[in-house]
Amino acid sequence: MFKSGLAALIIVLLANAEAQFGVGPPFGVGPQFGVGPPFGSRPPAGFGLPSLHGDGFPGPHPRPHPFPNPRPLPPPRPLRPPRPLPPQPPQFSSLRLCTTTQLEQDKCLYALDIAGNNSIDLKLECVQTDSFDDCLQAVQTKEADLVVADEHEYLKARSADLVPLLYAHETLTSYYIAVAPKNITLLELSNATLDVNAMDERAFHAAALFNLHRGHDLCDQAAEGDVTIQIIDSADYDPTDDELLICADGSVLYAGDYDYSECNIDAGLELGIFAPRPYDTNRSFTRLLQNVFDTLINSLGQESEVWNFFSDFQGTSDVIFKNDTSGFSLIPVNRNGVTEQKFTSLHCDQVSLDH
The missing domain is CATH 3.40.190 (D-Maltodextrin-Binding Protein; domain 2)
Structure with missing residues (x-):
């Protein structure tokens, strides 16, 4: 009975030791017998116990980094600044016509009065100067928007970086x-x-x-x-x-076959309405320009019952525009093929000639 109890105790102790230290050498093998490590000490790695690492506790090894010295991440690229918006073209609610004489200014102002008193929406203003050259300067300095040039003034206007945007067509009664x-x-x-x-x-x-x-x-x-x-x-x-x-x-x-409109040698140019070069691509400007002169023709033209802008003014004909003006167009009428360049050649390329 005593022997069986002692055997059971030994089995329990061995089970506890195995649970605590893992599987060790066979019973009876130890320091007291001159074999193996001292009793109670841990066997070396690979002798039935998991290897120790880090702080000395058993457990799985951490995986080594695939690149022992990884490169640092590059700094983030700076954001591109937003592209500046292109400058917006100026907007116009009315156009300023430059006049060269007091008579022209008076006629321009009178037209505005007539339009205002008859509910005609004529989006025009009048800017007075003393000469065509002064008008060119006023347009260049943005004190005015438009100037009317005759055939001898085309070159001056172009030299001032102005361009013709409309031409005043005429209905000629003689040639x-x-x-x-x-x-x-x-x-x-x-x-x-x-x-x-x-x-x-x-x-x-x-x-x-x-x-x-x-x-x-x-x-x-x-x-x-x-x-x-x-x-x-x-x-x-x-x-x-x-x-x-x-x-x-x-x-x-x-004799008897004469049609003067078909057989003549007229060589003049039409009056041109000039404006600064950037405005020729400004849709707001060009639409308003056409609106203003369409209003002149349709509401204050030859058929108007209110007043004819294209008639004598204070006893003088052809003030601002010719009396026989019949309309305005983007394209000139070149009588007998006479263009600006050809007209200049008719004067030996000299603008200073009277004719």
């Missing part, structure tokens, strides 16, 4: 024509003397164009022949059977 004897020969045509009133601007332009077409030096109009060709206004012409008309294209018309 300048070239009248020659019916029996004129080609040689006589080439050498004929021109009978022209050089003080008449339109007549001068017509004569210059005629000389250009017959191959003459425009800067030396000294041709003198036995035959004379008249450069006259068709309104002053009384046709006869022994004369013919010479057209700008070199063709001729005989």
Whole structure:
């Protein structure tokens, strides 16, 4: 009985030791027998106990970092500053027309009064100066938006970096024509003397164009022949059977076939409405520009029952625009193919010439 109890106690003690220290050497093997570690001490790693690490406690090893010395992360890229918005084009509620004389200013202001008293929405203002050159400066310094230029003022306006945005079309009632004897020969045509009133601007332009077409030096109009060709206004012409008309294209018309609109040598340019160059791409500006001059034509034009802007003013004709103005367009009418460049050549490229 005592032996069986002792055996049971030994088995319990061995079980507790095994639970605490793991599986050890067989019973009876120990320091007291000269084999193995001292009783109660831990066997070395791999001798039945898990290896120790870190703070000496058993457990799984941590995995080593795949890169012992990892590179530091690069700093974040700075954010790009937002792109600045493009400058917005100026907006316009009305346009300022520059005038060059007191008479023009008075007519411009009178038109605004008439429009205001008749509920006509004319988005126009009047800016007065003393000359065309002063108007150019006013437009350049943004004191005005528009200036009206005649054929001799185109080059000055362009030199000031202005561009024509509208052209004033005219309904001509008469034309300048070239009248020659019916029996004129080609040689006589080439050498004929021109009978022209050089003080008449339109007549001068017509004569210059005629000389250009017959191959003459425009800067030396000294041709003198036995035959004379008249450069006259068709309104002053009384046709006869022994004369013919010479057209700008070199063709001729005989008595009874005259259509002066088809056979003439007019060479002038239309009046142009000029504005600063950046405004020609500003839709707000160009739409308002067309609106203003459409209103002038439709509400204060030739058919208006209120007042005709394109009529004599204070006893003077062609104030600001020609009396025979019939409309405005983005595209000019080049009479007989006379462009700005060709018109300049008619004056030997000299802007200072009177005509």
